[in-house]
Amino acid sequence: TQLLEQSPQFLSIQEGENLTVYCNSSSVFSSLQWYRQEPGEGPVLLVTVVTGGEVKKLKRLTFQFGDARKDSSLHITAAQPGDTGLYLCAGTNSGYALNFGKGTSLLVTP
Amino acid sequence: NAGVTQTPKFQVLKTGQSMTLQCAQDMNHEYMSWYRQDPGMGLRLIHYSVGAGITDQGEVPNGYNVSRSTTEDFPLRLLSAAPSQTSVYFCASRPTGSYGYTFGSGTRLTVV
Numbered sequence: 738t739q740l741l742e743q744s745p746q747f748l749s750i751q752e753g754e755n756l757t758v759y760c761n762s763s764s765v766f767s768s769l770q771w772y773r774q775e776p777g778e779g780p781v782l783l784v785t786v787v788t789g790g791e792v793k794k795l796k797r798l799t800f801q802f803g804d805a806r807k808d809s810s811l812h813i814t815a816a817q818p819g820d821t822g823l824y825l826c827a828g829t830n831s832g833y834a835l836n837f838g839k840g841t842s843l844l845v846t847p
Numbered sequence: 848n849a850g851v852t853q854t855p856k857f858q859v860l861k862t863g864q865s866m867t868l869q870c871a872q873d874m875n876h877e878y879m880s881w882y883r884q885d886p887g888m889g890l891r892l893i894h895y896s897v898g899a900g901i902t903d904q905g906e907v908p909n910g911y912n913v914s915r916s917t918t919e920d921f922p923l924r925l926l927s928a929a930p931s932q933t934s935v936y937f938c939a940s941r942p943t944g945s946y947g948y949t950f951g952s953g954t955r956l957t958v959v
Contacts, residue, residue, distance in 0.1 A: 768946045779851075779937050779950030780890075787946070825890070832946060833878055833897055834905060837890040 740764075741828055743838035751846055753815055758841045760826035761808045767830045769802055769809045774823040774840070783811075816845045849873050853938050853951035860928040860958045868923040868954050870938030878941045879921040880905070880948070881913065883934040890937065896921055928958045 741762045750756055760769070768787040772780035784793050786802035786809060793800045797820075799812040813820055823842050827835040854869045872879065880895040892905030896915040910932060912924040921940075925932060935955050939948040 770947055772950075777952070779939070779952050780948075781950070782947040785946045827890075829946065833880065833895045834892050835880075835882075835890070835948065837882075839887065839889040 741826055741836055741838035743824075743826060743841050745841060746839070747842050747844075749844045749846070750816055752817055754845075756813050756816060756843070758811045758813075758824055758843075759808070760810070760838055762828060763807065764828070765806050765830075766828035766836075767806070767832075769806070769826060769828045770835070771800055771809070771811055772825045772827065774825060775821075780825055813843075816843075818845050818847055821845050851938055851940055851949050851951035853936075853954050855954060856952070857955050858957070860925070860956065862928060862930060862958060864928050866925050866928065868925070868936055868938075868956070870921045870923065870951060871919050872921075872938075872940040872949070873919065874940065874942065874949065875918060876940035876949070877918070877943045878948075879915065880939045881911070881921070881923045882937045882939065883907065884937060884953075885934050893923065893936075925956075930958045932956065933958045 744759045770785045771783045774780040784800045789804045789806045791802045797814045801810050823840045825840045826838045851872045877898050881893040882890040884890045891907050894913040896902045935953050938951045941948045
């Protein structure tokens, strides 16, 4: 199993602050995905990145795939309470087996 | 579009009992997977299928069986439940040509 390490594990910030979540591995992945999970629900796909160095934006969320395709980051600008949740990164080479990180639990307070 | 539907949402089993967790998707996705989510362990792949009639093992397959007779359905069978199988189970699917999965809302299973 290819390990994905996420940091930080927990993050508690105030509304309006910026934050970055990291996802690192010693292995190369052909693609990496970010999901957000809310309590009692399944993960919901936010983005897929496939090209080294790729940057994708989703409103206030910016995702980057490392040049070597071993790491990724998620940056949230001006966080809002609705951003609260568990953020998961998942890498794959096969396309049918996702290797998940353990997640970053984000709490944004008003 | 219902997406990925999992039933039941909650289940309590006694050690040694068997049961089937149901998963159905209405998006005509070829790829389907089962994951379990445990505190401190993240999501781990149990079994997956790349199409009707084709299944294979993931990272933690022991104690579970699957079959895929139709594109829509991918049930997960627990043969003889053990307390170590207490977990939240997620079914997921994706179409050919896309990496991103759609997840169901999960089944929370407790084995006592």
